[in-house]
Amino acid sequence: MEMRYSTHPEHAKHFTTEELRQHYLIQDLFVPEEVKLVYTHEDRVIIGGIYPVNKSVALEGSDQIKAATFLERRELGVFNVGGSGTVKVDGETYELATKDCLYVGKGGKELIFESDSSEKPAKFYIVSALAHTTYPTKKQSFADVPSESLGSQETANNRTLRRYIHDEGIQSCQLVMGMTTLENGSVWNSMPTHVHDRRMEVYFYFELEENARMFHMMGEPNETRHLVMKNDEAVISPPWSIHCGAATGSYTFIWGMAGENKTYKDMDQVAMSELR
Numbered sequence: 001m002e003m004r005y006s007t008h009p010e011h012a013k014h015f016t017t018e019e020l021r022q023h024y025l026i027q028d029l030f031v032p033e034e035v036k037l038v039y040t041h042e043d044r045v046i047i048g049g050i051y052p053v054n055k056s057v058a059l060e061g062s063d064q065i066k067a068a069t070f071l072e073r074r075e076l077g078v079f080n081v082g083g084s085g086t087v088k089v090d091g092e093t094y095e096l097a098t099k100d101c102l103y104v105g106k107g108g109k110e111l112i113f114e115s116d117s118s119e120k121p122a123k124f125y126i127v128s129a130l131a132h133t134t135y136p137t138k139k140q141s142f143a144d145v146p147s148e149s150l151g152s153q154e155t156a157n158n159r160t161l162r163r164y165i166h167d168e169g170i171q172s173c174q175l176v177m178g179m180t181t182l183e184n185g186s187v188w189n190s191m192p193t194h195v196h197d198r199r200m201e202v203y204f205y206f207e208l209e210e211n212a213r214m215f216h217m218m219g220e221p222n223e224t225r226h227l228v229m230k231n232d233e234a235v236i237s238p239p240w241s242i243h244c245g246a247a248t249g250s251y252t253f254i255w256g257m258a259g260e261n262k263t264y265k266d267m268d269q270v271a272m273s274e275l276r
C-alpha cells in the first residue's frame with residue numbers, strides 16, 4: 001500500500017507538475033489479480049482498485065494499518081466499473097452489475113472479489129474511511145438509484161448525478177459516494193466550483209476514450225493548478241482544494257468523500273470572481 005502524506009496549501013502552490021502528480025494523482029488502479037491501494041492522510045482515506053480476471057482476489061488487513069482484517073476500524077464503498085462480478089462478505093454473496101455499489105460496514109472480515117467472466121472482468125473501485133460503528137452492509141444498484149440532472153448544454157456541463165452512499169441513501173459513518181455522468185457533448189463537471197473544508201474528496205474518472213484527457217483543476221480558489229489525467233485515474237482533493245474539470249470528451253466519474261460532515265450540501269461555493 002502506497003502512503004501519501006497531507007500537504008499544506010502554502011506548500012502545494014510551489015509544486016512542479018511532477019510534484020503535483022506525485023502527491024495527488026493515482027494511476028494504474030487496475031492490475032490483473034491484484035489489490036492496488038493508496039492510503040492518504042487526508043481524513044485517512046484509502047483509495048483502491050481490485051481487478052480479479054482469472055481468479056478471485058481478497059482484500060485483507062496489513063501491517064501498515066496494524067489490522068488483521070481490512071475493516072477492523074474501517075468502512076468501505078465499492079463500485080463496479082467493469083463487467084459483472086461479485087463481492088463476498090463473510091460468505092454472503094452480492095452481485096454487482098456495472099455501476100452498482102456495495103457498502104460494507106465496519107467489522108466485515110472476509111472480503112472476496114470475483115468476476116463473472118474473464119472475457120469481461122469486473123473492475124472494483126474502492127474508497128474506505130475510518131468508522132466508529134457498524135452500519136449494515138448494503139447494495140445499491142445503478143438501475144434504481146435516484147438521479148438528478150444538473151447543468152445545461154449552453155455551458156457544456158449537462159450531467160446526471162447519482163447519490164448512493166449519503167444521508168438519504170445507504171447509511172455510513174463518514175463515507176459519502178456517488179457517480180456523475182456527462183451527457184454527450186458536455187465536458188465540464190462541478191463548475192461553478194466549490195470547496196468543503198470539512199471533507200476531503202476523491203474523483204475517479206472513467207469511460208473516457210483512450211486518447212481523451214481530463215484537465216482536472218485543483219488548488220485554493222485563488223491559486224489554481226491543473227493535472228492532466230486519463231481514463232481510470234483518480235485524484236485526491238484536500239479539504240482546501242477546489243475540484244472540477246473539463247475533458248476533451250464525455251466521461252463518468254465517481255466521487256467519494258469523508259471527514260467531519262456527511263451532509264452533501266455542506267459546500268462553500270466559489271464565486272467566479274474569486275478564481276485565479
Ligand SMILES: O=C[C@H](O)[C@@H](O)CC(=O)C(=O)O
Nearest residue numbers: 159161180189190191201255
Ligand atoms: O462535493 C460534491 C462533489 O464534488 C460532486 O458530487 C460534484 C459533482 O459530481 C458534480 O457537480 O458534477
Ligand SMILES: [Zn+2]
Nearest residue numbers: 194196201243
Ligand atoms: Zn466536492
